[in-house]
Amino acid sequence: MRELGPNEILYILAAVRWTVLLSIVAFLGGSVGGVLVALARTGEIKWLRLAATGYIKVFQGTPLLMQLFLAFFAPGLFGWSVDPWSAAALGLSLHASAFLGEIWRGAIENVPVGQWEAAASLGLRYGPKMALVITPQAMRIAIPPTIGFLVQLVKGTSLASIIGFVELTRAAQVINNATFQPFKIFLLVALIYFLICWPLSAYSKRMERKLLAASR
């Protein structure tokens, strides 16, 4: 059995970059998907609206772990083999698309009706209306819940360990299997997640309060 020394701690700390990188990739992927979902959900084309609603419901109604398993195994049906990194990035991006889409739909719908009418009466078509009038106002409302979801996403990357991607949680398991110091190791890991997530949560809460105060 190995000792829990500086090398082991360093191995765990080095794995933080994979957690961070996976979170960033999933957030970027989810942002692209989320914009599409939110626009489809608030748009005027009925079947697109229904499809977006269905997409959101499926991702809200099933466990993230199942979504990751399917992202890992489904590409095999087409003869593509994916490594755990790609599966995790794909699964988390699709997951984030649904949740960000739903958050941003709410933000878009929160923009007062008068603003939509004003944009229409200025003769703005869909593109400029969304880009110049609706989005800037919706973004302000959307920031706190978006950051809040980012925290969920960072925590969600820990499930990538179950499909075999070596990020923070998986690295901790590897070291634990060699040193068998589970209490210390998982406490350290919890602390690292906390240090990543807590500032984000606090920022989201502060922004939310600010927004609430401004709307009074």
Place this chain on the structure above:
Amino acid sequence: MSYEFDFTDVFAAWPELLQGMLNSLVLSTLAMAIGMAVAVGGALGKTSGPKPLRLAIDGYIELIRNTPFLVQIFLIFFGLPALGIRLSSNTAALLAMVVNVGAYGIEIVRAGIESIQKGQIEAGKSLGMRPLQTFRYIILKPAIQAIYPSLTSQFILLMLNSSVCSAIAASELTAAAGDIQSRTFRSFEVYFVVTCMYMAMSVFFWSIFDGIERAFLAKPTR
């Protein structure tokens, strides 16, 4: 697509899947019930307890909300034995879920308590209501109306999150899926069917909760 779907092995394992689903439901319901007791206690402590208690509760909430559920389970299942507390995987799973949902529940219940204004209770008294009547009509119903949506979606989140308990081999649906796939090698089919089962549970609870809300908690339209 040259892949040949074969669901026969998966469907043949239906008693296992059904048992897993039942276990998931029992685990989630139990965790929610105990977690709510934690939540009510915590919310009371947070709104009217002494300062050190309030700080401790805040610390608990922040710690749980800002760390992954998976790491919480590992700490309880693998970490606690180092302190001399050894739990079976099912007990550890239940404990982890209670600890987790309790933290989210405190904030929900507290919002419910704070939604009741003092003036309303006084109004009840001045209408000649007895304390029990005041509690039933002025405190309880509006408080439940206020927290019902967050509470029910928290339950569905908890139920979906219970799949993570498979990581310590607790006996629930995802673990059953893991057993079946390691036996049959039909990974996609198993996880597809199980995902559908979770979806069915979510849809079931969405409609039940929605129905209850409309039947009993609908606010009078102005």
